[in-house]
Amino acid sequence: QKEVEQNSGPLSVPEGAIASLNCTYSDRGSQSFFWYRQYSGKSPELIMFIYSNGDKEDGRFTAQLNKASQYVSLLIRDSQPSDSATYLCAVNLRSTGNQFYFGTGTSLTVIP
Amino acid sequence: KAGVTQTPRYLIKTRGQQVTLSCSPISGHRSVSWYQQTPGQGLQFLFEYFSETQRNKGNFPGRFSGRQFSNSRSEMNVSTLELGDSALYLCASSLDGTAGNTIYFGEGSWLTVV
Numbered sequence: 001q002k003e004v005e006q007n008s009g010p011l012s013v014p015e016g017a018i019a020s021l022n023c024t025y026s027d028r029g030s031q032s033f034f035w036y037r038q039y040s041g042k043s044p045e046l047i048m049f050i051y052s053n054g055d056k057e058d059g060r061f062t063a064q065l066n067k068a069s070q071y072v073s074l075l076i077r078d079s080q081p082s083d084s085a086t087y088l089c090a091v092n093l094r095s096t097g098n099q100f101y102f103g104t105g106t107s108l109t110v111i112p
Numbered sequence: 113k114a115g116v117t118q119t120p121r122y123l124i125k126t127r128g129q130q131v132t133l134s135c136s137p138i139s140g141h142r143s144v145s146w147y148q149q150t151p152g153q154g155l156q157f158l159f160e161y162f163s164e165t166q167r168n169k170g171n172f173p174g175r176f177s178g179r180q181f182s183n184s185r186s187e188m189n190v191s192t193l194e195l196g197d198s199a200l201y202l203c204a205s206s207l208d209g210t211a212g213n214t215i216y217f218g219e220g221s222w223l224t225v226v
Contacts, residue, residue, distance in 0.1 A: 034214065043202055043217040044155070088155065098145045098206055098215055099168040102155035 003027060006089050006103035014111050019076040021106050023089030026070065030091040033065055035074045038086045038105065047074070047087075079110045114139065116205050116218035124224045130191040133221045137184050137205030143167075144186040145215060146178060149200040161186050162208070190223075198225045 006023045013019045021035075032051050036044035050056045050063040050072070062075040072091075076083055086105040093099050117136040125131050137144050145160035145168075157170035161180035178188040184205075190197055200222055204215035 036217075043200075043220045046214055046216065049214055090155075094168060096210065097162060097167040098143055098160050098204075098213065099157055099170070100145070100147075100155075100204075100215060101157065102147075104154040 002103075003093075003101040004089055004091055004103040006087075006106050008104055008106060010107040010109060012109045012111055013079050015079060015081060017079050017110075019079045019083065019108055019110070021074040021076075021087050021089075021108070023072045023074075023103055024070055025072065025089075025091045025101075027091070027093055028067075028070065030070075030093055031095050032092045033063070033072045034090040034092070034100070035061075035063060035072075036088040036090060036102075037083075038088055040086075044088055076108075079108075081110045081112050084109045116203055116216055118201075118203050118218035118221050120221060121219065122222045122224075124226060125193050126226055127193055127195060129193050130189060131193060131223060132187055132189045133201055133203075133223075135186045135188075135203030135205075135218060137186070137203075138216060140207065141205035141216075142184050142208050143206045143213065143215075144180055144184060145204050145206075146186070146188050147202040147204065147217075148172075149202060149220075150198075155202070158188065193225045195225050198223060 034049045035047040038044040064073045089103040146158040160168040180186045200220045203218045206213040
């Protein structure tokens with residue numbers, strides 16, 4: 001079983017719609033949770049992070065964490081064509097130091 | 113504030129050779145970690161360095177090694193290159209690697225082994 005699992009997609013949504021991306025993780029000791037966006041040929045860039053159960057909002061993005069279900073999600077409201085990218089879910093297993101495990105990513109296409 | 117800088121950006125090596133990649137973290141960041149990204153395996157953790165010491169290590173063979181200098185700059189080395197080592201190698205830095213520290217990636221070094 002992989003440490004972090006994501007639906008690889010592809011996921012297509014029309015411009016202006018809500019895109020919902022999901023992620024599950026296997027290690028209950030995971031400390032912190034991250035979403036990165038990666039455009040083709042580029043390196044991952046941080047969208048947001050979440051540490052506590054519940055929702056965290058940042059502009060058009062909302063991350064949701066449910067530790068009991070070992071589930072993390074990312075909602076993108078008012079999706080734009082520029083949001084078309086691969087979205088990577090990541091967890092840090094360590095309380096000291098960094099050892100991030102990444103999902104394989106969900107490819108999102110926003111159709112104008 | 114300058115981001116994470118990696119050199120070289122692109123390189124081609126022959127099987128059996130070795131390669132050294134360099135990373136300069138964001139100013140003030142003391143933790144540097146390295147990742148390998150391939151289409152088949154995705155992003156995989158190689159190792160993390162903090163205060164010139166390897167603090168965490170992933171499941172890669174001993175051909176993959178690294179080090180960190182007193183100015184937090186880091187290098188990784190891959191010896192006896194194999195075709196399967198062709199990948200994007202990403203360096204990421206964070207403040208000190210305590211729980212919750214975010215990591216920020218450099219643009220990566222694209223390695224092709226022929």
